[in-house]
Amino acid sequence: MVASLKIQDLHVSVEGLPILRGVSLEVRQGEIHALMGPNGSGKSTLAYTLVGHPKYEITQGSIEIDGKPLNELDACERARLGLFLAFQYPIVIPGVKVADFLRHAITNIRNPDRKEGEGLIPMREFRKELKSMMDELGMDGEFARRYLNEGFSGGEKKRMEILQLAMLKPRFAVLDETDSGLDSDAVRVVSEGLRKLSGPQMGVLIITHHERLLEYNVPQFTHVMLAGKIVETGDASLARELHNEGYSKVRLRHPEEAAEEAARASGRSSEAHNRTAEPASV
Amino acid sequence: MSTVIASSSAAGFSQEVFEQFLSSRNEPAWVSELRREAFAKYTEFLEQPLDPEEWKRIDLRALKPSQFHLVTTQAAAEANAASGLEANSDPAIGTLLADRAEFAGRVIHVDGQLAISELSEELAARGVVFGSLTQLIQTHGELLKPYLMQKAVKHDQDRMSAWHAAFWTGGTVLYVPRNVRVEAPLYGLVALAKDKAADFSHTLVILEDGAEATLLEETTSLHATHTGLHVGGVELLLGQEARLRYVQLQNWNHRTWHLATQAGHVEKDGFLQWTVGGLGSRLAHTHQDVSLDGRGAVAQVNGVTFAINRQVISYYTQQTHRAPDTRSDLLYKDVLRDESRVIWRGMIDVEKGAPRTDGYQRNDSLLLSTTARADAIPGLEIETDDVRCTHGATVGEVDQDQILYCMCRGLSRHEAMHMIVEGFFQQVYDRIPVPAVQETLSQAVERKLGLGRDT
Numbered sequence: 001m002v003a004s005l006k007i008q009d010l011h012v013s014v015e016g017l018p019i020l021r022g023v024s025l026e027v028r029q030g031e032i033h034a035l036m037g038p039n040g041s042g043k044s045t046l047a048y049t050l051v052g053h054p055k056y057e058i059t060q061g062s063i064e065i066d067g068k069p070l071n072e073l074d075a076c077e078r079a080r081l082g083l084f085l086a087f088q089y090p091i092v093i094p095g096v097k098v099a100d101f102l103r104h105a106i107t108n109i110r111n112p113d114r115k116e117g118e119g120l121i122p123m124r125e126f127r128k129e130l131k132s133m134m135d136e137l138g139m140d141g142e143f144a145r146r147y148l149n150e151g152f153s154g155g156e157k158k159r160m161e162i163l164q165l166a167m168l169k170p171r172f173a174v175l176d177e178t179d180s181g182l183d184s185d186a187v188r189v190v191s192e193g194l195r196k197l198s199g200p201q202m203g204v205l206i207i208t209h210h211e212r213l214l215e216y217n218v219p220q221f222t223h224v225m226l227a228g229k230i231v232e233t234g235d236a237s238l239a240r241e242l243h244n245e246g247y248s249k250v251r252l253r254h255p256e257e258a259a260e261e262a263a264r265a266s267g268r269s270s271e272a273h274n275r276t277a278e279p280a281s282v
Numbered sequence: 283m284s285t286v287i288a289s290s291s292a293a294g295f296s297q298e299v300f301e302q303f304l305s306s307r308n309e310p311a312w313v314s315e316l317r318r319e320a321f322a323k324y325t326e327f328l329e330q331p332l333d334p335e336e337w338k339r340i341d342l343r344a345l346k347p348s349q350f351h352l353v354t355t356q357a358a359a360e361a362n363a364a365s366g367l368e369a370n371s372d373p374a375i376g377t378l379l380a381d382r383a384e385f386a387g388r389v390i391h392v393d394g395q396l397a398i399s400e401l402s403e404e405l406a407a408r409g410v411v412f413g414s415l416t417q418l419i420q421t422h423g424e425l426l427k428p429y430l431m432q433k434a435v436k437h438d439q440d441r442m443s444a445w446h447a448a449f450w451t452g453g454t455v456l457y458v459p460r461n462v463r464v465e466a467p468l469y470g471l472v473a474l475a476k477d478k479a480a481d482f483s484h485t486l487v488i489l490e491d492g493a494e495a496t497l498l499e500e501t502t503s504l505h506a507t508h509t510g511l512h513v514g515g516v517e518l519l520l521g522q523e524a525r526l527r528y529v530q531l532q533n534w535n536h537r538t539w540h541l542a543t544q545a546g547h548v549e550k551d552g553f554l555q556w557t558v559g560g561l562g563s564r565l566a567h568t569h570q571d572v573s574l575d576g577r578g579a580v581a582q583v584n585g586v587t588f589a590i591n592r593q594v595i596s597y598y599t600q601q602t603h604r605a606p607d608t609r610s611d612l613l614y615k616d617v618l619r620d621e622s623r624v625i626w627r628g629m630i631d632v633e634k635g636a637p638r639t640d641g642y643q644r645n646d647s648l649l650l651s652t653t654a655r656a657d658a659i660p661g662l663e664i665e666t667d668d669v670r671c672t673h674g675a676t677v678g679e680v681d682q683d684q685i686l687y688c689m690c691r692g693l694s695r696h697e698a699m700h701m702i703v704e705g706f707f708q709q710v711y712d713r714i715p716v717p718a719v720q721e722t723l724s725q726a727v728e729r730k731l732g733l734g735r736d737t
Contacts, residue, residue: 051690054682075689076698084690091687095708096701101691104701108692116697147705164691 003066004028005050005083005172005203011060012042012049019045021228022061027203029171032217034239035207037225038247040264043207044088046225047176051085052078065172080112082171086161086178088207092149098160099130099144102167109168133166137193155186162193173198174205179213191216211243224250227260293478294348297325300448306354310423316430320437320447327441336440336598339625339657340567345539350480350511352451353393377471378533378726379500383718386466387412392504393479394451401468408462410495415453415484425457429488434517434545434571442569443543446482446515453484458493460521467527467716470499474538477508485516489524491549496527498719503535503562510538512563518546520554522576529719531559532566533726536593540566550576550605557714558597560587560616560624561726565594572601574608574636584710585614585645586723588730589622589654596625601643603636603669612643615710617703617727618654627659630673634665641671648706649679650699700731 005027012020020042027033037043049056050063052075063070065081073081093101107120120126134141139159149157158178165173175194179187187210195216198204206213214236222238223230226247231254232238242250251258292299300321304314332342387401389412396414405412411422419426431437437447454470472483487497503510512534520526532540540563548554560566572581581601589595601610616624630641647656658675680702688698704727711720 053686074695075686076692076694079690079692087687087690091681091683093684093687093702093705095705101688101701104693104697105691108694108697112692116694116700147708168691 002029003082003171003203006064007046007050007061008064009061010046010049010058010063012045013057013059014045014055018059019228020049023225023228023230025223025230027172027205029203030200031221032198032204032206032219034214034219034222034236035205035225036209036222036239036242038261041225041261042228043225044176045228047085047088047174047207050078050174051075051083076108079170080109082109084165084168084170084173086158086165086173086175088176088178088180090149090152090157090161092152094147094150096148097144098146098148099127101148102126102130102164105164106167109170130167133163136196137163137166138189139163154181155183155189158182158186158190159193162190162197166193166197170202172203172205174207175213176207177209178206179208179210184212187212188216211240214239226250226254226257227264229257231257293351295324295445295449297321303352303354303449309419312423312427313419316437317448320444323438324441324444324448327444330441332441336569336627337567340565340594340596342565345511345565347511349509350478352449352482353395353476353479377500377502378531378722379469379498379718380471382722383467383469383498385469386464387468388471389413389454389469390471390473391452391454391481391483392473392475394481394483396452402466405464409459410462410464411455411457412468413455415455415486416451418455422455422457426455426486429517429519430486431515431517434519434547434573435515435543439543440569442513442541443515446484446513446543449480449482449513450484450515451482453486454499456487456495456497458489458495458524460490461492462490463494464496467496467498467718470497472499472501472512472514473504474502474508474510474512474534475504477505478510479508480511480513482513484514485530487518487526487528489520489526489552491521492523493521494525496716498529498531498716500531500533501540501562502533503538506535508535508537510534512538512540512542514540514542514544516542516544518554518556520546520548520552522550523552524549525553527555527557527716529557529559529714529716531722531726532562532568533559534562536562536564536591538563540568542566542568544568545571545573546581547573547575548579548581551578552576552580554581555584555714556581557584557586557710557719559723559726560585560589560595560597561730563593563595565596567596567598570597570599572599572610574601574603574610575605576608577605578607579605580609581611582713583610583612583614584713585612585616586707586710587614587616587624588618588727589616589624590619590730591622592620593622594625595623597627599626599628599643600631601629601641602631602633603639603641604633605636607638608636609640610642613710613713614645615707616645616647616656617650617706618647618656619650621653623655623657625657626675627657627661628673629661629663630671632662632664632666632669632671637666637668639666639669639671641669643673645675646706647675647677648703649677650703652679696731700728703727703731
């Protein structure tokens, strides 16, 4: 059976400030969705909210995997249900070896009921799997012994996210600008990596400004976000159009959200946001 | 009750108790003389306030020395050792290191009394001496006399050193002759068993020129709820080109006071790697001096401390450079939880005759709760030109972004915390290439993370 990640009418605030204002989206296993939109439109907010970042407060709406509501679950429980976020800015964890970290992660994800202290996946099996995956992604085996993201270049960090994705084999992967800040070689490596990994078992939501990742991973759906709402949904051609022409036409087609975007940019108070969020009388 | 009286000296550390103690020891005159001088100094120091520089952040008012007594019967110690050192059901106490490696020798003391003393025949044949100080002053007096409390821990240094020098009991000696290299680690255990027992153990390590050894020592309590007192001394004396790895893992129960005077001296081109683990005790204060006495001497000092509940763990460290081209490198890492407190005050002293000194000290503290407190006070005193001295200290809470990142990969919050704490200490582990020590510390950390008042 094909599982789905279903987002319905999601409203999210950060420190009392509404950022998402009714986002609905459904990603099924095997599908690739692109999420595009100008800076500040709420793409990363959606990503963090999906995985359960405590700073992002859901004020309305729901997130479900296979009908199971996620709203009340913490990040760990969501990960064990098969949700994965490739971070835009991967975190450095000093002194924690990549291999140790991944061995714990993989054990938990494959055995979601595991308690701390219970056995880990056998070392030999794990090493073998890690090595073959690193080979496949063209990564030096030495990475496994390094401390997680410590002293990694931008490209290395992003590749490490893809390696984790490969090892954890989530049902739903969200990639938050995994292609940003990379030179074109690195973008190619990451894009090819993702192409190898995604398949009928994985639903993918790609947040991106760029086209390259989408060339390798052609989306069936492209969503455009503006001021905390998905204002348009199309196919791969919409992604190309946005990449070539920018968002000015989108803004013209959606004046209400464009006005809200302008209001946010000028840094009005949260009350002002609330007001402009009222049904407009344009 | 009469058995208790028979096996222990009277409580406290008065003149009367001292005389009684001294007469029970049957020691060579030079040892008794040292003790008498020390006791006189101790009496003097009691009239004076403790050095505020070292003690002002530490509250000793609840320490009542008169409650504690020295144990003087051998039989009791052996019985305790036999019963107590078996696998202990209480994970907070008991030995951490004992079963972890093949040791070339073991010396075990309980309540200041020797319980076990073993050394491989091979090492004994090469002239290595490893055993109880109490016994060895009788048989190897001439060997020990030039070293015992002459150079490193001095009886007239301060109140704690004088107190220790007057009443030391038990004690572990390691002597390695010239150019003898001991590959396998040696093991020392100092345990407290009786309620209100005092441990005044003294560790004396002498490495002749070109000698090499590894000594792993730990302290423990055999009962979680007994009150205890440790007033200890550690002397590490390295000859030219000698290499010593010394580890002391302080793991008393949380009702034991730990007051330690420890000093290491390194001669020309010698190398001392000294690792302290601070896990146990109610209140611990360690005065740790490292002195680089000969050209090219090197000392690396490592610290791993994990304080919980209302524990207070304090260090007063001194790296003294007395000769040219010497190097010292201190790295202390502390993790604190609950209302615990860790204090580190570190000083690098560079004397006039020590150009081209390279001195480094760093203390990092990780706070797992907002009610814990860490104080780090680094300092430099430099009396010569052409030196390089750096110091630094950080205090911070666990990074929530790190926790979230781990949780997003399926780790529970607790597991994430555990991993982050382990990672925090890893930098120190990376400097200690003794697997038994790494494993031990890592397991101790795991235990401590599971402890605490809410569990």
